[in-house]
Amino acid sequence: MIRLIVCTILLLMGMFMFFTATVGVNKYKSLNRIHTAALGDTLGLFFVILSLVLWRGMDLASAKLLCVVVFFWMASPVAGHMLSRLVVETDEDLGEIEMIDIDEEQL
Amino acid sequence: MSRIRDDYDNSRWRKIEDWIKGEKDPMDDTMEIRRPLDDNPDTDVQITEESLERTTQRLYKYVNRAYNLFSVCFCITLVTVMIWCITFMPAFGDGNNPVNNEVSQRYIEKGLEETGATNFVTGMILDYRAFDTFGESCVLFISTICVQILLRHDDKEKDTVVNRELTRLENDRLFEPKNDLILQKVSCVLVPIIFIFGIYIILNGHLSPGGGFSGGAVIGAGLILYLNAFGFKKTERFFTDRTFRVITLSALSFYCIAKSYSFYTGANHLESGIPLGTPGAILSSGLILPLNICVGLIVACTMYAFYALFRKGGF
Numbered sequence: 001m002i003r004l005i006v007c008t009i010l011l012l013m014g015m016f017m018f019f020t021a022t023v024g025v026n027k028y029k030s031l032n033r034i035h036t037a038a039l040g041d042t043l044g045l046f047f048v049i050l051s052l053v054l055w056r057g058m059d060l061a062s063a064k065l066l067c068v069v070v071f072f073w074m075a076s077p078v079a080g081h082m083l084s085r086l087v088v089e090t091d092e093d094l095g096e097i098e099m100i101d102i103d104e105e106q107l
Numbered sequence: 108m109s110r111i112r113d114d115y116d117n118s119r120w121r122k123i124e125d126w127i128k129g130e131k132d133p134m135d136d137t138m139e140i141r142r143p144l145d146d147n148p149d150t151d152v153q154i155t156e157e158s159l160e161r162t163t164q165r166l167y168k169y170v171n172r173a174y175n176l177f178s179v180c181f182c183i184t185l186v187t188v189m190i191w192c193i194t195f196m197p198a199f200g201d202g203n204n205p206v207n208n209e210v211s212q213r214y215i216e217k218g219l220e221e222t223g224a225t226n227f228v229t230g231m232i233l234d235y236r237a238f239d240t241f242g243e244s245c246v247l248f249i250s251t252i253c254v255q256i257l258l259r260h261d262d263k264e265k266d267t268v269v270n271r272e273l274t275r276l277e278n279d280r281l282f283e284p285k286n287d288l289i290l291q292k293v294s295c296v297l298v299p300i301i302f303i304f305g306i307y308i309i310l311n312g313h314l315s316p317g318g319g320f321s322g323g324a325v326i327g328a329g330l331i332l333y334l335n336a337f338g339f340k341k342t343e344r345f346f347t348d349r350t351f352r353v354i355t356l357s358a359l360s361f362y363c364i365a366k367s368y369s370f371y372t373g374a375n376h377l378e379s380g381i382p383l384g385t386p387g388a389i390l391s392s393g394l395i396l397p398l399n400i401c402v403g404l405i406v407a408c409t410m411y412a413f414y415a416l417f418r419k420g421g422f
Contacts, residue, residue, distance in 0.1 A: 071297075078293045082335075085287065 007051040014047030030087050030094060038080035045072050129163075223383035223392030224313035232318070233395045233402075237366045243320075244362065244402055247409040248355050254413060260420025285338065294336035301329035309403040313392045319402025326403065327410025334411075339419060346411065348421070355408050358401040365394055 021040025025033050049069050053062040088094065115121055197204045214231055222230035232240050308322030334342045372379040384391030415421065 071300075074293055074297060078290055081289055082287065 003054060007055045010047050010051035010054065014044045014049075014051065017044030017047060030091055031084055034080045034084050034087070038077055041076040041080075042073055045069065219386055222395065223386050224395050225386050226313055226315060226318075228316075229313045229318050229395060229399070230392070233313075233398045234393075237369070237398065240398075240402065241359075241362055241366060244359060244405045247405055248359060251351075251355075251409050251412045251416075254416050258416045258420050287336070290336045294332050298329050298333045298336075301332065302326060305329060305403070305407070309399050310389065310396070312399040313395045314387065314389070319399040320406055322399075323403035323406025324410060326407040327414075330407065330411040331414045334414070339415075342415075351408050351412055354404050358404045362398055362401045365397065369394055 018040045021036050021044060024036025024039070028036060046069055049065045053065055056062050056065075214227055214235070218227045218230045219225065222234040224230035224234070305322045305325035308317035308325060309319055312318035312322065330342070330346070369379055369381065371377075379393075381393040383393050386392070390396070
């Protein structure tokens with residue numbers, strides 16, 4: 001019973017994160033939009049999968065789900081970062097953005 | 108080849124295009140516009156730029172609103188028709204459905220014995236219906252060739268310095284982020300994992316869900332990630348035009364020859380000499396494992412080739 005309640009709360013939190021991310025994606029412009037989308041992809045996905053893992057208990061399927069979380073936490077913020085870099089370099093009416101310039105020769 | 112119109116500026120299509128873009132009035136030169144006489148300035152209606160602008164804006168707003176309304180109506184109609192159609196479908200999982208005929212019964216009853224694959228789907232697409240899968244692989248190959256015909260960037264065009272400079276300036280790939288440190292570090296971790304996962308999916312195609320198509324797509328995605336992180340200079344070391352040709356052509360011809368042999372012996376009731384092995388082992392189910400590898404190679408090469416062609420026009 002306690003497990004059911006905890007899982008439900010976690011699932012609802014994840015769904016709330018996704019909902020706010022969707023609202024933000026539709027509301028904001030350019031860079032903020034990327035930010036909200038990344039929020040949904042990281043924290044929302046984490047809550048949803050955590051609740052599924054708790055509901056299922058620890059076995060091979062849960063381990064695979066946790067692998068999905070690890071993959072998303074590595075891939076999704078980087079994708080957001082690349083998108084934002086492209087936006088900063090191409091969008092002309094973005095306004096003033098403070099960019100940290102790394103000399104490409106050093107890399 | 109279509110006829111090239113030399114008086115394109117005067118064609119009807121061009122006029123419509125101009126009108127849509129708002130560059131030209133279609134009634135230009137056809138109507139005589141007379142300025143109203145300045146006798147009584149009280150009744151004179153002044154058409155200024157501002158009022159014209161306002162009218163156009165209002166028109167735009169109405170058109171936009173009507174467009175939105177029509178699109179919503181269209182979507183609702185489509186959804187209604189589809190849901191209405193679903194009510195005529197037989198119930199899901201019913202034993203009397205037309206899908207449950209002797210063909211699927213045969214697949215389920217004899218599939219393991221005849222193909223040796225514990226994954227019936229792979230046994231179906233790579234054994235019973237292997238030529239269908241062969242056609243799909245050929246479609247992938249042909250589509251890559253077509254894209255190559257259309258988008259291939261010829262090096263001979265940019266011989267001179269001026270041309271090279273022009274293409275460099277016109278190239279919007281200049282804005283693409285290059286040598287991103289974060290992406291490089293992450294792809295150092297992710298790319299090997301993605302490759303291993305794709306290879307696992309391909310090699311276990313006859314044992315668990317998966318197979319050549321999905322595994323090849325995963326490997327192709329890994330290649331694209333590597334290309335994005337490190338650029339064309341690194342990928343050209345192991346993947347060029349020649350590699351693509353050799354891999355796809357050898358995989359396709361091996362598929363064709365192996366499956367033709369298998370079908371020939373099967374149709375003439377000959378012993379094919381291909382051991383089926385014990386079901387469930389990794390080296391089992393005869394030709395399915397090599398054919399899966401072939402399909403996976405073709406799909407991975409196709410994915411990568413598409414990306415490279417659309418991005419740069421070459422490998």
